[in-house]
Amino acid sequence: MRRAFLIAVPYVWLLALFLVPFFIVLKISLSDIELAIPPYTPTLDFSQGWSGIKEFFSQLDFENFVWLTEDDLYWKAYLSSVKIAVISTFFTLLVGYPIAYGMARAPVEWRPTLMMLVILPFWTSFLIRVYAWMGILSNEGYLNQLLLWTGLISTPLTILNTNTAVYIGIVYTYLPFMILPIYSALERMDESLIEAAEDLGCSRVQAFWLVTVPLSRPGIIAGCFLVMIPVIGEFVIPSLLGGSGTLMIGKVLWEEFFSNRDWPVASAVAVVLLLILVIPIVLFQRNQQKQTEAEQ
Amino acid sequence: MNSDVFAPWEDPQAKPLIQFQNVTKRFGDFTAIDNLSLDIFEKEFFALLGPSGCGKTTMMRMLAGFETPTEGHIMLGGQDIDPIPPNKRAVNMMFQSYALFPHLSIWENIAFGLRRDNMPKHDLEERVEEMLRLTRLTQFARRKPHQISGGQRQRVALARSLAKAPKLLLLDEPLGALDKKLRQDTQFELMDIQEKTGTTFVIVTHDQEEAMTVASRVAVMDQGQLMQVATPDRIYENPNSVYVADFIGDVNIIEGRATANGEDTYQIDWAEGQAPLTATSANGFAQGQACHLAIRPEKVTISADRPADAINAVQGKVHDIAYLGNLSTYYVELPNGTIIKAQTANTRRISRRSFTWEDPVWLSWTATAAVLLAD
Numbered sequence: 001m002r003r004a005f006l007i008a009v010p011y012v013w014l015l016a017l018f019l020v021p022f023f024i025v026l027k028i029s030l031s032d033i034e035l036a037i038p039p040y041t042p043t044l045d046f047s048q049g050w051s052g053i054k055e056f057f058s059q060l061d062f063e064n065f066v067w068l069t070e071d072d073l074y075w076k077a078y079l080s081s082v083k084i085a086v087i088s089t090f091f092t093l094l095v096g097y098p099i100a101y102g103m104a105r106a107p108v109e110w111r112p113t114l115m116m117l118v119i120l121p122f123w124t125s126f127l128i129r130v131y132a133w134m135g136i137l138s139n140e141g142y143l144n145q146l147l148l149w150t151g152l153i154s155t156p157l158t159i160l161n162t163n164t165a166v167y168i169g170i171v172y173t174y175l176p177f178m179i180l181p182i183y184s185a186l187e188r189m190d191e192s193l194i195e196a197a198e199d200l201g202c203s204r205v206q207a208f209w210l211v212t213v214p215l216s217r218p219g220i221i222a223g224c225f226l227v228m229i230p231v232i233g234e235f236v237i238p239s240l241l242g243g244s245g246t247l248m249i250g251k252v253l254w255e256e257f258f259s260n261r262d263w264p265v266a267s268a269v270a271v272v273l274l275l276i277l278v279i280p281i282v283l284f285q286r287n288q289q290k291q292t293e294a295e296q
Numbered sequence: 297m298n299s300d301v302f303a304p305w306e307d308p309q310a311k312p313l314i315q316f317q318n319v320t321k322r323f324g325d326f327t328a329i330d331n332l333s334l335d336i337f338e339k340e341f342f343a344l345l346g347p348s349g350c351g352k353t354t355m356m357r358m359l360a361g362f363e364t365p366t367e368g369h370i371m372l373g374g375q376d377i378d379p380i381p382p383n384k385r386a387v388n389m390m391f392q393s394y395a396l397f398p399h400l401s402i403w404e405n406i407a408f409g410l411r412r413d414n415m416p417k418h419d420l421e422e423r424v425e426e427m428l429r430l431t432r433l434t435q436f437a438r439r440k441p442h443q444i445s446g447g448q449r450q451r452v453a454l455a456r457s458l459a460k461a462p463k464l465l466l467l468d469e470p471l472g473a474l475d476k477k478l479r480q481d482t483q484f485e486l487m488d489i490q491e492k493t494g495t496t497f498v499i500v501t502h503d504q505e506e507a508m509t510v511a512s513r514v515a516v517m518d519q520g521q522l523m524q525v526a527t528p529d530r531i532y533e534n535p536n537s538v539y540v541a542d543f544i545g546d547v548n549i550i551e552g553r554a555t556a557n558g559e560d561t562y563q564i565d566w567a568e569g570q571a572p573l574t575a576t577s578a579n580g581f582a583q584g585q586a587c588h589l590a591i592r593p594e595k596v597t598i599s600a601d602r603p604a605d606a607i608n609a610v611q612g613k614v615h616d617i618a619y620l621g622n623l624s625t626y627y628v629e630l631p632n633g634t635i636i637k638a639q640t641a642n643t644r645r646i647s648r649r650s651f652t653w654e655d656p657v658w659l660s661w662t663a664t665a666a667v668l669l670a671d
Contacts, residue, residue: 195362196395198382200460201412210408214399294398294442 029267096178104186161243185219343511606660
């Protein structure tokens, strides 16, 4: 009895917070737009009895999904989101790995402090930090002022409202998610492995590529997924830092919902986004599982 | 000289493979190695023995190249190796933790060093197979380190460090992680492999039994200095100091004053109301010089009556008996409170043991059994 209850808790949680909302969204995506409240049709009406339910199901169709393939805005947005996610994940790794490496090699008494510094930005609202970047990156922003003052440039650089600003924003925001798993992989590594590699004829650089990197691979993979998965659906950063040329599916989704008030199409976009994300999430889970097995 | 006996350290013509020349190593204020000079010869199985913190690991890390001497030089085959980084030295090390690469198979672990030398594929495969055969690991070649036992991992570590055929192999507490039975088997395996490959081995250990078993010579270290460097039997039979006598094996130490009473023979006054003891020593002692008499428990005979012809005999009563199965150690308390240990082989069943607690007994030993040591 008690066991059944314990097992039931996560399933009820999953049912209430994932499956039920998902089916609501799925249902809306199969509906048609309507100028009403709620802004879609059909709605389930139990007062009509069995025929009402039959009527309800007969009105559902895949029109909206077909529409997603007809207008190239959508697949371009999906593709562009994946592209931005992949590129920014790469840059996050490029910036995050040396930081994680430095932390793991730092004296033991320093490590908690360094860890704190990595997590510290979370103590401020994410939105405020993105607005701060607008202040830094705008044409009259601090970065341009500094560069003009040092004489490196003579006219201000246009960074804000371009994809560059989006990349900067994403790398900055998601950096801790990259650093922490890599750090935890590197910190567990036995120092004598590096010495053994050197003893067997490796230079420092070779030892890094042949021993350190392969041993931190689970951390790298975990970090990349933790960054890439949320970035694909990212909305705030591209809408605040990106420009009209920045096409991301999160933005499209928002516009369908709030500008066009086309809930059925927006829901279809969300369902497809979820299906796209299922692939990396499953891969991520497999990576985690393999790692736990290897540690046993 | 008998050519069958391997003793290059006694041959003044022999050229040492490794020379520590007045080496000092400091870490900040702490002196780990204090002005130490030592020669190690080719094909030796040399043991550095000492308590933790005595500097033996620092010696080894200097040989591997992970540390450089603060003062002095280390020569390998006549060449000063101080400026040579670890990856360029013809020295390989077997790490205490084994340091096997967890992401590589046993085969790839052993091939790791050979690949760095860009050895041709065919030669490399042959060499790895040879190493696998030598350490009896052929059937585990495809496994990862976490899929084999501790003893097998130890052999992989050995195979990996031997694969490059180093001039010198360093072993850092190689058997520390193994249980006693496996350790004994592995000790003989190590000696076997050392003989087969003809490699010079330097082993670091805190286990004196291990050092005695495997080594051709043992260096006993304390606080960054060499206390004695000699063959295991000399270290045991002729320790040069109380420290060495006490560190190696079990020993009774009796303090007293030496008086010469013949050629190389001294009488030692050691307690009020006790007859003086007699011991021989080639080292000269001044009249009345303070000295220590070191006697191994197995060289003390225990008997019910005073042996008629014993040069040294003292009476006491059995205070305690440690039964070890094959041996028994009797702790005999003398009238002045001193405890002397005497060890006998249990050639008879325990129920027929001649002495038991509180029995009055006589302890005796010959003049040559004890070693007379200055302070």
